[in-house]
Amino acid sequence: MSAVFAREIRSYFKSPLGYVFVGAVCLFTGLYFYAYNLYGGEPTLSRLYAVLFSVVLFLIPILTMRLISEDMRAKTDQLLMTAPVSSAAVAMGKYFAALTVYAVAISSTLLDAFVLSRFADVGWAQVAGNFAGLLLLGGALIAVCLFLSSLTESQLIAAVGGFLVSILLILLETLAPLVSNPLLKQVFRWLNFSTRYTPFTYGVFALENAVFFLSVAALFATLTVMRLERRRWS
Amino acid sequence: MIEAVALTKRYGAKPALSGVSFSVAANEVVGLLGLNGAGKTTTMNILAGYLGATSGTVRIAGHDVVEDSMEARKLVGYLPEQPPLYLDMTVEEYLRFVFKLYRLAGSMAQRISRVAELTGIADVRGRLIRNLSKGYRQRVGIAQAVLPEPKVLILDEPTVGLDPTQIIEIRQLIREVARDTTVILSSHILTEVQAVCSRILVLHHGRLVADDTGEGLAERIHGKSRVTARARGSEEEVLAALRGIPGLARLESLGSREVGACDFACEGAEGRDLRVDVFDALAAANLPLLYTYGSECSLEEVFLRVIGADAGGERS
Numbered sequence: 001m002s003a004v005f006a007r008e009i010r011s012y013f014k015s016p017l018g019y020v021f022v023g024a025v026c027l028f029t030g031l032y033f034y035a036y037n038l039y040g041g042e043p044t045l046s047r048l049y050a051v052l053f054s055v056v057l058f059l060i061p062i063l064t065m066r067l068i069s070e071d072m073r074a075k076t077d078q079l080l081m082t083a084p085v086s087s088a089a090v091a092m093g094k095y096f097a098a099l100t101v102y103a104v105a106i107s108s109t110l111l112d113a114f115v116l117s118r119f120a121d122v123g124w125a126q127v128a129g130n131f132a133g134l135l136l137l138g139g140a141l142i143a144v145c146l147f148l149s150s151l152t153e154s155q156l157i158a159a160v161g162g163f164l165v166s167i168l169l170i171l172l173e174t175l176a177p178l179v180s181n182p183l184l185k186q187v188f189r190w191l192n193f194s195t196r197y198t199p200f201t202y203g204v205f206a207l208e209n210a211v212f213f214l215s216v217a218a219l220f221a222t223l224t225v226m227r228l229e230r231r232r233w234s
Numbered sequence: 235m236i237e238a239v240a241l242t243k244r245y246g247a248k249p250a251l252s253g254v255s256f257s258v259a260a261n262e263v264v265g266l267l268g269l270n271g272a273g274k275t276t277t278m279n280i281l282a283g284y285l286g287a288t289s290g291t292v293r294i295a296g297h298d299v300v301e302d303s304m305e306a307r308k309l310v311g312y313l314p315e316q317p318p319l320y321l322d323m324t325v326e327e328y329l330r331f332v333f334k335l336y337r338l339a340g341s342m343a344q345r346i347s348r349v350a351e352l353t354g355i356a357d358v359r360g361r362l363i364r365n366l367s368k369g370y371r372q373r374v375g376i377a378q379a380v381l382p383e384p385k386v387l388i389l390d391e392p393t394v395g396l397d398p399t400q401i402i403e404i405r406q407l408i409r410e411v412a413r414d415t416t417v418i419l420s421s422h423i424l425t426e427v428q429a430v431c432s433r434i435l436v437l438h439h440g441r442l443v444a445d446d447t448g449e450g451l452a453e454r455i456h457g458k459s460r461v462t463a464r465a466r467g468s469e470e471e472v473l474a475a476l477r478g479i480p481g482l483a484r485l486e487s488l489g490s491r492e493v494g495a496c497d498f499a500c501e502g503a504e505g506r507d508l509r510v511d512v513f514d515a516l517a518a519a520n521l522p523l524l525y526t527y528g529s530e531c532s533l534e535e536v537f538l539r540v541i542g543a544d545a546g547g548e549r550s
Contacts, residue, residue: 003334079318082282083335084307232286
C-alpha cells in the first residue's frame with residue numbers, strides 16, 4: 001500500500017493537479033475568511049466552514065478523477081493487479097493519497113484560525129471539531145469519487161459523475177420538502193450530507209454524524225475493491 | 235513450472251479461449267504463436283493473474299493463480315502488450331516504485347543498476363518515461379518484468395513495433411534472461427518465435443492447434459515435399475523437364491523474375507522429398523538450377539496447414 005500511496009502523492013505534485021487543488025481550496029478559504037472575518041468582523045470561523053461544504057463538494061471530483069481511470073487507460077493497472085499486492089492495498093493507497101492532499105489543502109483553515117486567534121478567542125476545540133467535520137466530509141466524498149473513477153477509463157466521465165453526485169447532495173436539501181412519500185423522505189434525510197455536516201460548524205461533534213461519514217467512506221472503499229476484483233472476471 | 239489445464243475464457247457469449255491445456259518445464263522458452271485475436275493476450279493475462287479464466291486452472295510452480303494468487307504473482311514477471319509505464323515518472327523512479335510494490339528484499343540500488351545494465355537503459359535512468367522512444371519504453375517494460383527476478387517471465391509481443399536493430403537487441407536480451415528463467419512469449423510472426431523459442435504453441439480461434447519444436451513446426455508448414463526454385467531456361471523448357479519426375483503431385487510456374495530464367499513450385503505426392511529429383515531432372519535437360527528457396531507461406535496458410543484443412547489458395 002505504501003508504494004502506491006507514495007507514487008500517487010508524488011504524481012499529484014508532479015502534475016499541476018495537486019497544486020491547482022490546494023491552490024483553489026486556499027483561494028476560497030482566503031476569500032471567505034477575508035469576507036466574513038477580516039472584513040465582516042466575525043470572531044468565529046463557523047460561517048467559513050459552512051460555506052466550504054459546497055466548495056469541497058465541487059473540488060473533490062477534480063482531485064479524484066484520475067485515481068483509477070488513468071491506470072485503466074494507460075494499462076498500468078496490469079502492473080498493479082499482477083504484482084503481489086491485494087486490490088484492497090491498491091485502492092487504499094490511492095484513497096489515502098487523495099485524502100492526504102485534501103487534508104493539506106483544508107489545513108489552510110487552521111492558518112486562518114491562527115490569524116484570527118491574534119484578535120479574538122477562536123475556541124480551539126470548536127475549530128478542531130469544524131476541521132474534523134470537514135475532513136470526514138471529504139473522506140466520505142473521496143471514497144465515492146474513487147469508486148466512480150474505478151468505473152470508467154475516462155477521467156472526464158469520472159469527474160462529471162463526481163459533480164453529479166455533488167449536485168445531488170446539495171439539491172437533497174431543497175428536494176426533501178417536495179417529496180411526499182414518507183419512506184423517500186426518510187431516505188433523503190439519511191443521505192443528506194449537509195444536515196450531517198452543519199452541526200460540526202456550530203461546534204457540535206455528534207458521534208452519529210461522524211459514524212455516518214466513516215460508514216459512507218468504508219462502503220465506497222469496499223465497493224471500489226470489489227469493482228477492481230470484478231474486472232478480472234469480466 | 236507452468237501448468238494450464240482446460241483454460242476457457244468467454245467475454246460475454248463470445249469464447250476467446252476454449253479448453254487450452256499445456257505445461258511448460260522449468261527454464262524452457264516457449265513461444266505462443268497466433269494471429270491477432272487468436273487468444274494469445276487472453277492466455278497471457280490469465281497466466282499472469284490479471285484475468286480470471288471462465289473455467290480451467292493455472293498453476294505456477296504449484297501455486298494456483300486464483301486460489302493462491304499472492305504466491306503465484308511473486309513468481310511471475312509480466313510484460314503486457316502495452317508496457318504498463320507511468321509516463322510522469324523517470325525510469326529510476328519507476329523501477330524504484332516496482333521494487334517497493336513487489337516488496338523486494340536486498341539492496342534496491344544494486345538490483346536496479348543490474349537490471350538497467352542488462353536491459354540497456356542505464357543511460358536513460360534519469361529521463362522521464364514520457365520522453366523515451368518506443369524501443370526504450372519496451373526495454374523499461376522488460377526491466378520492470380525482470381526486476382523481481384521472477385521464475386516465470388511472460389512477455390506479450392515483446393518486439394512489436396520495434397525497428398530491426400531493436401528487435402535483434404531484444405531477442406538477445408530474452409536469450410540472456412532465459413538462461414535461468416522460464417519464458418513464455420507471444421508473437422504473430424513465426425520467425426520471431428523460432429528465433430528464441432525451443433518450443434512453439436500455436437493458438438487459432440482460441441484453441442491450441444499445435445505444440446511442437448520450431449523445426450518440427452517449420453517442417454510441418456513448409457515440408458520437404460515442396461520445392462520452390464529458379465532454373466535458367468524458358469518456361470516451356472523448365473516445365474517440360476520437370477513433368478517427367480515420378481511422384482509429382484503439383485507443378486506450377488511462378489513466371490520469370492530474372493531475364494532468361496523461370497521460377498517454379500512443385501510438390502511431391504504424399505510428402506515425397508523431391509529435391510534430388512528436381513536437381514537430376516534439370517541437370518539431364520541441361521537447365522542450370524540457379525537457386526532454391528524456402529516457401530514463403532503467409533501465417534494464414536500456416537494455420538490452414540497446421541489445423542489440417544485444405545491448403546486451398548495458391549501462394550503468391
